[in-house]
Amino acid sequence: MKQLLQKEILSVLLLLFFFYGRAQEGKVLDIIIQGNNKTKTSAILKHIYTEQGNVLDSLALERDVKRLKRLPAIAHAYYQVHNKEGGYEIVYGVEENFTIIPSANIYTTNDDEFAFRVGLYEFNLLGQNITFGGIYQNDIYSSFGANLRAPYLFGKRLGLALNYSNLTTEEPVFLENGIADYKYNNTSYEILGLYQFNFQNRIELGVNYFNEDYEYKRGVTAEGIPQDFDVNKLLFKLIYEYDNLNYDYQYVSGFKSTFNLQYVISTENVLPDFVIGWNDFLYYHRIGKKGNWASRLRMGLATNDDSPFAPFAVDNNLNIRGVGNTIDRGTGVIVLNTEYRQTLYEKDWFVLQSNVFVDGGSWRNPGGDFDDFGDSQNFRIYPGIGLRFMHKKIFNAIFRIDYGYGVTDDATNGFVFGIGQYF
Template sequence: MRSSLLLIALMVSFIGFSQEPIIENIEIEGLKRTKESFIRRLIKVKPGSVYDSLKIATDIERLNRLPGVANANSKIIENSATKYSVTYTIVENFTIIPGLRVSQANNGEESAFRVSAFEFNLFGQGQLLGGFYSKDVFNSYGVFWEAPFLFSNKLGVGVNYQSNITFEPIFAENNGVSEDFRYRKQAFQASLLYEHDFHNRAELGFSFGNQEYNLQPDQPNTEVPDQIKASTIGIIGEYEFNDLLIEYQYLSGFRNQTNIEYLFNSGASEFIPNAFIGINNLEYFKRVGKKGNFANRLKLSYTTNRDSPFAPFTLDNQINIRGVGNTVDRGTASIVLNTEYRHTLFEKGWFVVQGNTFLDAGTWRNPGNDISQLFDGSSVRVSPGLGLRFIHKRIFNTVIRIDYGFGIANAKTSGLVFGIGQFF
């Protein structure tokens, strides 16, 4: 009997010593505008779960990606041998962000501008609400609402409406003469947003609207009608794999984003036929020492709308090649590589000055050409350059960007580029 009691005591003791520690309590500190209930819904570590340092690290990465969070970290307190407490400490971002962009208008005679305002943490739940107004010869506007976690910590929705009217140079296939059109596109878009896990998310949606091209006066038109109209219905998909580590202005890891769209166009089918459009962005970042950051982006674009002069991909300062100018060319396929080294020159408290040296390079397939044009060198643009960044660490995406690109291949255009946010 005595030996049986001893055996039972040893078994109970062994079970006690081998028991995994449990998360007894979770505290969240530092919140001002963000709802605590929203943060608790997103994090994977829950009270009563087994302590897992990897899950806690994943929660920190997830929180650091939120627009409303400037920085997050964790602290573990051992209450007893089998019970831990976890404290998440959050430094919040200011998330009501105005925007201003000024440039030369596409007609080369006027100034163009775009003003915007966006709230990236609406209701303290990571929702986006905002809009823009721009004038580039003509007036344009758009409104956006996105709630990535509206229905659960995985499922949300996004909607937007845009009316864009721009002055567009269209390049005729045979004579190479640029013809200037007033291009108007109105579209409503709605999408479901789904986050499968921490690294993978997807969107599926639709759009409907119309497009209209009107030839401007005194143009040397020889191939394209004076007016083209089409109604458009689109099916839209997006997939993103995100494995980025974010620490204020520094990034490391990689991210890949694929966007696909199929457009059904009724009317003007000769010039705006049904088309598949695909764009893939691959980004890779690496920390270099304590103050350096190596950044790279490879962007591949393709459409089946090969012969129409109204090609969807533009060569532009703000999109792909810094220094070339505003909407200087169009293409039906493109390969663009942007690589840059960012180095922190000054940092104190919330303010950072960052220097930047970059190389932008790209090649285009012009309307009517074969895919081989991407590789024959005839449309290559190369632009090395230097830049500065002025960064506010407590305001989401507040990076005032100034770059000067020097064109060295084909069109040797150089120029200064201003913007808000990192180029990529």
């Protein structure tokens, strides 16, 4: 009996030793980063959740690479697994982007409108995936702004963003008896905390202090509508993003949803406090080897005040290509942008891509109801075509030209130029 018990104990110990040895063999012994010249290895490791001592997990490796390819500093990423005595060595390879990038947006219509925005951004400041830069805009008046975004400033999950802008434009205000043109200035200071819950979910939370200055220039007037006023406001902002996109150079696949909620408090009675929220749903699908279908659906609502200064705008550079610069406003919006992108030519770093698109949307009138979305006067459809000139190794180096042609009532047409995909 005693000998039998000793044999059983010995068998259990051998079995435990066997499984412990197998577990040790399946562990990650070392992690190596290669291919990074400008980007710090420590900055890349912030995006890799596989750690030394962990059991090898191929799904985790795939998620790590997918996460790296989302970084502005990284054009492409891959991993290799090497067998070593007692476990595995993981090698992550990256191909870096050039990240000091100019930006430009130019838009015109057949009404001879012309406006542009240019900027310069560094998307990998100090090799830490920090974005810093600024813009200059000329839309009748001059404007400028500066932005700093460090999403991983305090580790793998927590970061900070600071934004300043001084934007001046000529804004149409839509009154019952016609249109009035105002010189509009918005000077704002914003701070946001950034937190990433996991691979797919992140949040931004912060506050924006800004001043709005309206100066009447021309057009109709109406009783109760001030011609000149200056008001300070406080804006509380919440952004929640679900991101399951996968990038392969110019091709994108997957789904992304971004929810933006803002509460604006006014220090004056001239403009009321209001709440505004919208959600962008983006879906991308690869078609064959060279095709990409892309769609964006935006749905939004704001406090339904009967005010000519409604927050949702119909604009060339925001939602409908070819429509013009801020041609209408509303307190609700439904916009669908959908396009098919086809790679026409690709060699080494250069890509020429074409696209065929349809932009369509409708707005709720200030003080109106949901039936306004079906009103033909609020509905706009703009099909069009475009070209993309791309550099595969420079982040967001996509020069786009789109021409939109309206097919609904009182439509316009025009070109929209810019850096980066429209969405």
